[in-house]
Amino acid sequence: MTAKIGVLVMSYGTPESMDGVEEYYTDIRHGNPPSPEQLKELKDRYEAIVGGVFPLRENTDRQVEALQETLNRGRSPEEPQYVCYQGLKHARPFIEDGVEAMAKDGIKHAVGVVLAPHYSVMSVGIYIKRAKKKAEECGIELEAVESYHLHPQLIEVLSRRVAVKLDAFEETGAVRGDVKVLFSAHSLPERILAMGDPYRDQLLETSQAIADKTGVKNWQFTWQSAGRTSEPWLGPDILDTMKELSEAQVKYVLSAPIGFVSDHLEVLYDLDIEAQALAADLDMRLMRIESLNSDPGYMDVLSDVVRKKAGELKVSRA
Incomplete structure (x- = not known):
């Protein structure tokens, strides 16, 4: 039976529609909703860039899909299969939701990686802390990539x-x-x-x-x-x-x-x-400069750091 390794791909998140902007920013503001004036300004910004369609959500979805494909490309039968899950800081699926999805799928070993190359205790550190806390509750061994800024x-x-x-x-x-x-x-x-x-x-x-x-x-x-x-x-x-x-x-x-x-x-x-x-x-x-988004070179970076971190997991190859 092929071993499976879950990959929790974490990012900040974005609202899925204009109707979700208030809930999204309320979460960012620790439960305090934005004022009507602030909400209007926020919605105006989204309208200004894409007329209410949020490319960040689509970009993140594509990144998660592309990373899973890159991780499993050319995989031998003896190698573990990588299954990617999305976990967002301020929108659904939240980081905890991603870990729960792994648990429901029977994943016992996982790697967490944030779509941000640079570490701060106030950014990437928070993602990792939340992921590890939920993974422990779910009985999942999870190792996390902290940074890859000089890859x-x-x-x-x-x-x-x-x-x-x-x-x-x-x-x-x-x-x-x-x-x-x-x-x-x-x-x-x-x-x-x-x-x-x-x-x-x-x-x-x-x-x-x-x-x-x-x-x-x-x-x-x-x-x-x-x-x-x-x-x-x-x-x-x-x-x-x-x-x-x-x-x-x-x-x-x-x-x-x-x-x-x-x-x-x-x-x-x-x-x-x-x-x-x-x-x-x-x-x-x-x-x-153009953003990386799902550039194959960037996917190779993520794949490399995830594979190296997966090497620290106690995964049975049986």
Whole structure:
């Protein structure tokens, strides 16, 4: 009998329809519903990008399907079969739902992986904690991938995207070296720095590795999509950075949101609409690298880290 290994593919989640926006953000806000004004603003953002159809959910579904196919491609009869399950932080199926689905299918051994290459105790750490707690309750042995921010193939696929857009700038007549590359990721509260959290350092390491591979010298790291809370968040924000660059007579900017692996709202709205509008006001040319989504190279990265982590499981091959 072929052994089966469950793979819990975790991500932030998104509402399935416009009717689910309020419930989704109530969960994000720890049970506090958004005000009518906040709810309208949120719905307006979704309407602005895709007219009420949410590509993030579709992207995540495709990523889960593609990862399962990649994991089992060329599998020998002696190797375990991988079965992927989805677990979302703020929407159904929740992380706990994904683990329960594994248990119902008789899965006894599993690997958890988050669709985010960089670790923070406030992001990936929370996913893993929830998954392991539920797995223990269900009698499932679960090991989790914490980060993969310097995986050679991840650096390769991201570098390729940067190079393609730099070529596109040159085709418009820009000098390659004049293009400022802005690597970015979702901001987190500043207090993670005092905690010794590796999030910022891992992001800088990924940025440096891509810059080295592409020969980019003109780059810097910035933040985006900070939460609206009373405590300070990591900055500067990309919009503030763009204003500073404009004052320094920078005319060409390439946005490389390496902290995101899908076309999230923070990419499709915060960058493609909000940042682009500012770029127009500043008379600045702004391009963005393509998101990884279900790129085969990214699927190979996930497959590799999942397989390596599965090697730590006590799986019977009988």
